[in-house]
Amino acid sequence: MSVMVTGATGFLGRRLVRLVREDGVQVRCLVRPSSDVEPLRRTVGETLWSGVEVLSAELMDIDRCRDAMRGCSIVYHVAAGLSGSTSTLFLSSVVPTRRVMRAAAAERVQRFVLVSSLGVYGTRNMRAGSVLDEQSPIDPYPHLRDPYTYSKVMQERAAREIEAETGLPLVIVRPGVIIGPGRGVLSARIGLQLGPLMVRMGGTQQLPYTYVDNCAAAIRQAGLAEGIDGEVYNVIDDDLPSAKGLLRMCRRAGHPVKSVWVPRPLIQPMAGTYDWYHRWSRGQLPGVLTPYRTASIWKPLKYTNKKAKAQLGWQPDISFDEAFRRSLPSSEAVD
Amino acid sequence: MSNPQSNIRVALLGCGQIADAHLQEIRKIDCAELVAVCDVHQDLADQAAARFGVPHAFTDMQQMLSESSPDVVHVTTPAHTHCALATQLLEAGVHVYVEKPFTVDVPEAEQVLDVVQRTGKSLCLGHDQLYDPIWLRCRKLVDEGAIGEVTHVESVLGYPLSGQFGRQVTSDPNHWVRQLPGGLFQNTISHPLYRMTEFLSDPQPRVDAHWYASGAATFPTEMVAHLRGKTVTGSLFFSTQIEHQRISRVYGPHGALEVDHDGQTIRSIRQSRLPGAFGKLEMPWRHWREGARNLRRNLWRFMKNDIHYFSGMRTLFELYYRSILDGTPPPIAYDEMLRVTRLMDVMFRHCRVRTGAKRLAALSGASPRVADRKANRVTEPVAMDDVTNERESFR
Numbered sequence: 256m257s258v259m260v261t262g263a264t265g266f267l268g269r270r271l272v273r274l275v276r277e278d279g280v281q282v283r284c285l286v287r288p289s290s291d292v293e294p295l296r297r298t299v300g301e302t303l304w305s306g307v308e309v310l311s312a313e314l315m316d317i318d319r320c321r322d323a324m325r326g327c328s329i330v331y332h333v334a335a336g337l338s339g340s341t342s343t344l345f346l347s348s349v350v351p352t353r354r355v356m357r358a359a360a361a362e363r364v365q366r367f368v369l370v371s372s373l374g375v376y377g378t379r380n381m382r383a384g385s386v387l388d389e390q391s392p393i394d395p396y397p398h399l400r401d402p403y404t405y406s407k408v409m410q411e412r413a414a415r416e417i418e419a420e421t422g423l424p425l426v427i428v429r430p431g432v433i434i435g436p437g438r439g440v441l442s443a444r445i446g447l448q449l450g451p452l453m454v455r456m457g458g459t460q461q462l463p464y465t466y467v468d469n470c471a472a473a474i475r476q477a478g479l480a481e482g483i484d485g486e487v488y489n490v491i492d493d494d495l496p497s498a499k500g501l502l503r504m505c506r507r508a509g510h511p512v513k514s515v516w517v518p519r520p521l522i523q524p525m526a527g528t529y530d531w532y533h534r535w536s537r538g539q540l541p542g543v544l545t546p547y548r549t550a551s552i553w554k555p556l557k558y559t560n561k562k563a564k565a566q567l568g569w570q571p572d573i574s575f576d577e578a579f580r581r582s583l584p585s586s587e588a589v590d
Numbered sequence: 591m592s593n594p595q596s597n598i599r600v601a602l603l604g605c606g607q608i609a610d611a612h613l614q615e616i617r618k619i620d621c622a623e624l625v626a627v628c629d630v631h632q633d634l635a636d637q638a639a640a641r642f643g644v645p646h647a648f649t650d651m652q653q654m655l656s657e658s659s660p661d662v663v664h665v666t667t668p669a670h671t672h673c674a675l676a677t678q679l680l681e682a683g684v685h686v687y688v689e690k691p692f693t694v695d696v697p698e699a700e701q702v703l704d705v706v707q708r709t710g711k712s713l714c715l716g717h718d719q720l721y722d723p724i725w726l727r728c729r730k731l732v733d734e735g736a737i738g739e740v741t742h743v744e745s746v747l748g749y750p751l752s753g754q755f756g757r758q759v760t761s762d763p764n765h766w767v768r769q770l771p772g773g774l775f776q777n778t779i780s781h782p783l784y785r786m787t788e789f790l791s792d793p794q795p796r797v798d799a800h801w802y803a804s805g806a807a808t809f810p811t812e813m814v815a816h817l818r819g820k821t822v823t824g825s826l827f828f829s830t831q832i833e834h835q836r837i838s839r840v841y842g843p844h845g846a847l848e849v850d851h852d853g854q855t856i857r858s859i860r861q862s863r864l865p866g867a868f869g870k871l872e873m874p875w876r877h878w879r880e881g882a883r884n885l886r887r888n889l890w891r892f893m894k895n896d897i898h899y900f901s902g903m904r905t906l907f908e909l910y911y912r913s914i915l916d917g918t919p920p921p922i923a924y925d926e927m928l929r930v931t932r933l934m935d936v937m938f939r940h941c942r943v944r945t946g947a948k949r950l951a952a953l954s955g956a957s958p959r960v961a962d963r964k965a966n967r968v969t970e971p972v973a974m975d976d977v978t979n980e981r982e983s984f985r
Contacts (some may be wrong), residue, residue: 289761314765340607341637343758349633409633536895537618550949 257281258478259327261314261355262334264290265372267433269298270471276303278475283308285323285334314351320358328365329478330355335370336406344406352410353417361422366484367423368477369414371466372407373431373463373489373558374400379550386557389429389464389487399547419474424484426477430470431463431558434582438467440505441512443552445498453512457519458499460555463491466578469571476567484527488563492578495558501579508583522549535550597623598911601660603651604667605629605638607755608689612664613642615904621911626658629705651675655682657693662687662914669777673698676713680705685914686909690716691779692931695771699931703924705731713918714910715927717784719836721909722902723891724854728840728847732789734784736841736858740789743824745782748835749774751811756830760807768809772938775813775828779937782826784930786840792819794930799937800944804831810945815937852950854897 258275262268263284275282276299286292288311296304312319314334324330332355336347352369359367376387377394394400397408411427418425432442441448444463446456465473473490475481496504505512517525526549533542563569573581600622602609609627616622626646629635635647648654655663662685673693679686680702692715693699706713719725732740751760759767759774770776799815812831817824835852845860857880862869889979891897897906909921 287761288763340610341632341641342606342609343639345633346606346631350631353633398637405637411636413633537898538614539892539895539897 256329257283257327258329258331259283259285259324260331260333261285262332262370263309264292264295264418265333266435266438267430267467267471267474268331268333268549269295270467271333271474272307273299273303273473274475275331276306279306281306281308283310283323283327283484285310285312285314285320287311287313289507290316291407314355317354317358320355321362324359324362324364327362329368330359330364331368331370331474331478332356333370333474335410337403339402343404344402345409348406348410348411352446353413356414356423356425356462360417360423363511365419365424366478367414367425368426368474369411369427369437370474371411371427371429372404373429373491374404375408375411375429377551378554378556379547381554381556383555384557386559387489388559389489389562394551396404396547399545400551401548403404404551418485426483426485427487428477429487429489430473431465431489432463433467433470434483435467436581438582440464440501440579440582445501446514446553451513453502453514455498455502455514455516456522456553457555459497459519460503460553461497461558462501463558464495464575464578465490465492466571466573466575466582469573471577472572473563473567474567476563480567483566486566488567489558489560490563490569491558492561492573492575493560494575496575498501504579505583508580510583510585519553519555522553526550597621598662598914599623599625599658599660600630600662600664600911601626601654601655602638602644602664602666603628603679604665604671605631605634606666606668609638609666610641611900611903612666612689612907613638613644615900615907616664617642618904619908619911621915622907625660626654628654636737638800651678652682655679655684661814662911665689669770670694670766673702676702677705680709680711680713683709683711685712687714687910688716691776691934692780692927694776696928696932696935699928703928704925707984712910712914712920713924713927714906714913715922716903716906717780717922717926717930718903718906719781719785719851720788720902720922721905722851723896724849724856725838725853725902728838728849728856729788731847731856732840732842736844737840737843737846740822740840740842742822742841743786743789744826744837744839744841745786745826746835746837747778747782747826747828748832749778749828749830750834751807751830753834764810772934773809774811774830774933776938779813779826779828779934781836782828783933784840784926786817786824786826787930787933788825789840790817790819790822792822792984794820795824795933797821797933797940801941802831802945810941813814813937813941815940817933853884854888855889857884873894883891907911 258280260268260272260282263272264286272282286309292309299307310323334343343518374389394408397405432444434440447454469492470490502512523546525543526546529544533540598621600616602612605627616624624644627635627638627644628648628651632649639647646658663679664687666689667670669691672688676686676688757767767774767777796818801810801813805813813828815826837847840847845858848857848859862872864872913920
């Protein structure tokens with residue numbers, strides 16, 4: 256058996272390649288011609304490297320994709336744009352996903368695992384304190400969210416279209432915020448990062464985090480578990496801290512974060528005022544803070560990983576405390 | 591005179607990054623109605639339509655023209671497609687706004703302008719920074735004689751490749767920007783160039799240009815160019831090694847004006863009139879007063895909601911739409927479009943010639959001094975009419 260991984264040189268992709276190799280499976284890595292393969296090689300290690308085949312191609316090149324995945328039973332589609340304008344993210348996530356899936360369908364791949372994001376849910380209309388699981392609705396107005404979330408919603412929508420059209424067996428994994436060595440532990444889920452200052456929005460909201468190795472293990476299982484075609488899995492770790500709790504952990508670990516606190520009742524009025532000014536001034540300040548976005552991202556919700564544990568046979572082996580320690584800037588954990 | 595209430599139906603072709611700026615500014619114009627967007631990728635067209643409230647999204651240009659009947663189409667596709675698309679659109683009977691750079695080279699530019707003449711439709715080129723409020727203020731001060739007759743213009747563009755677009759261009763040898771005859775420079779250099787040519791009216795100034803790769807770059811990333819007209823000279827500096835900045839300096843016999851397009855400030859550079867050490871006190875005092883004036887002006891503009899990165903673009907769109915409604919010539923003259931394109935061709939040719947000479951010298955094993963001498967043989971300014979349509983890959 257052999258599998259193919261897109262985005263194999265990335266933060267998550269290279270851990271996934273290592274895990275798959277540890278199972279003794281041959282891995283084909285589809286990388287951009289300009290990608291640096293060295294970090295992947297270091298992560299996989301020399302012993303396992305002999306079973307890794309690196310193929311250079313753009314994901315938009317459907318013929319090269321087909322060549323690369325010929326004979327592969329599983330395709331893990333990890334590659335995606337993480338930042339930039341909406342059009343850039345669509346060009347690096349949505350459009351290539353259509354092409355890679357068409358290639359996979361043509362090559363009769365037995366399972367296509369798409370790595371999406373926990374951000375795709377329409378949390379704005381959920382009640383505070385409710386549990387977000389795989390049954391929660393997808394955001395109905397993703398264009399009102401940030402460019403990354405919008406691109407992930409549309410990437411999933413494109414994937415479902417191709418699945419329906421071609422019958423390609425699809426499994427979607429929705430990781431929370433991925434932390435790990437070199438990435439730190441701060442994220443937009445805590446608040447707005449303004450230079451060195453973190454504007455903490457509320458603080459009691461649980462942070463849907465997953466450690467990169469835990470996440471890679473769940474994705475691997477999504478390719479292997481039987482009878483789960485068409486399913487979706489949220490991937491988050493156990494014992495997740497609140498935003499306030501995480502900043503406290505940072506302080507105790509000797510990495511205090513300069514922050515100011517915006518109490519929860521003030522978040523929506525503040526966002527409403529900012530949004531009004533943005534529209535009234537015809538965009539003199541960028542429209543980054545809207546009531547829709549703030550209600551989506553900083554709502555206090557509970558997260559569950561029950562389905563992933565039950566159906567994928569997955570456990571987040573690395574505890575959150577250990578994940579936190581490894582993700583700190585002073586950590587000696589290897590990126 | 592047209593009816594001021596008339597609306598102009600606007601469509602956009604190519605929903606990439608710069609399309610966002612176009613759509614955002616078009617929406618602010620009262621006489622404009624956004625009717626459609628079009629992109630070869632349906633997903634891209636859809637996202638632009640959803641975010642900017644455009645009623646229709648297409649993947650086929652002809653279908654867009656027949657179903658949405660726009661009066662004017664903005665072309666925001668990669669530069670190498672401008673000629674063919676502008677030609678097709680003009681032939682189809684619509685007016686066209688083309689994002690810079692105009693075309694890949696002069697023959698293409700001439701071809702498009704021929705079609706403009708034949709079809710009677712108008713075309714506008716994205717020289718939008720000429721309508722940036724701070725540049726208009728500079729122009730006004732020059733016209734009022736603040737520095738006397740202009741003798742020299744300096745234009746600096748800092749373009750670090752660490753940005754999103756820069757990273758794409760760097761990492762992908764097949765990126766469309768790298769395929770242009772002038773590579774990275776062709777896509778961006780028209781902005782600093784037309785800021786110079788506004789004061790340098792010679793139809794064929796002499797050009798001396800040089801490009802080179804910085805650090806680990808595998809393609810030219812830095813450029814220095816000098817233009818020499820009869821009475822005005824110009825110098826252009828493009829660098830990926832400095833912070834993002836757009837600075838212009840306009841010099842005359844009575845001083846100079848320095849314009850910071852990003853900071854929206856303008857500063858007068860002038861010798862002190864006071865003797866000796868007193869001059870050293872006068873200069874900081876003058877800078878402080880100018881700083882206060884800039885702060886007051888920008889504060890006032892902020893209160894009036896008048897600080898927008900793309901406000902020059904909006905003004906240019908507005909003037910162009912008005913010219914269509916009134917049947918008057920477009921705000922950017924066709925001769926100027928051609929002149930800037932021609933200057934770019936000459937600059938790139940000059941750079942290629944110099945690079946080629948250095949490479950030859952290096953290959954022949956000549957000593958550094960000999961290589962320099964050989965290179966210098968081709969550093970004589972190149973006249974506009976020397977241009978041929980030769981290309982060199984930036985891969």
